[in-house]
Amino acid sequence: MLVIPEAGRLLDPTIQQYREIPATSGGQSPIIAPLPAPPGLGEHPFAVIRGDHEVLYVPVPSEQRQAWRHPSIAAVDAEYQRAGLVLASNVFDMMRLEQLRPKLLASPYPRLRQLWEAIGDGKSIADSTGYRFLSPTGAEIRLSDVG
Numbered sequence: 001m002l003v004i005p006e007a008g009r010l011l012d013p014t015i016q017q018y019r020e021i022p023a024t025s026g027g028q029s030p031i032i033a034p035l036p037a038p039p040g041l042g043e044h045p046f047a048v049i050r051g052d053h054e055v056l057y058v059p060v061p062s063e064q065r066q067a068w069r070h071p072s073i074a075a076v077d078a079e080y081q082r083a084g085l086v087l088a089s090n091v092f093d094m095m096r097l098e099q100l101r102p103k104l105l106a107s108p109y110p111r112l113r114q115l116w117e118a119i120g121d122g123k124s125i126a127d128s129t130g131y132r133f134l135s136p137t138g139a140e141i142r143l144s145d146v147g
């Protein structure tokens with residue numbers, strides 16, 4: 001679950017893992033809902049009502065809300081960042097395919113266009129050192145280098 005205070009939104013892409021959630025189109029899509037108490041979740045339980053069901057969220061005590069910042073998780077931050085960069089690079093690489101390129105170029109996301117302008121049709125390289133692309137000038141670039 002992700003809370004995005006700046007956007008006033010709650011995003012929960014994990015909801016499908018719970019057997020109580022119905023196997024309907026509404027139940028299988030992520031929850032995107034307004035925050036119940038901007039700028040966060042608040043202190044009280046709240047429900048997100050979806051067509052054929054509702055999901056109840058119960059906030060945990062404040063000292064448990066940043067569990068993802070635990071030292072055991074922080075110790076592998078670089079590994080998670082690298083995995084995220086490889087995933088993003090792989091998706092971007094697929095979007096450059098001839099069949100998907102029109103969607104990439106028509107995207108409303110400036111970052112995608114920025115990546116396309118920097119990398120274009122440059123060759124992709126995926127190996128033990130990561131996922132990168134050759135720029136039109138032949139320089140190796142990672143997505144994180146663009147910007």
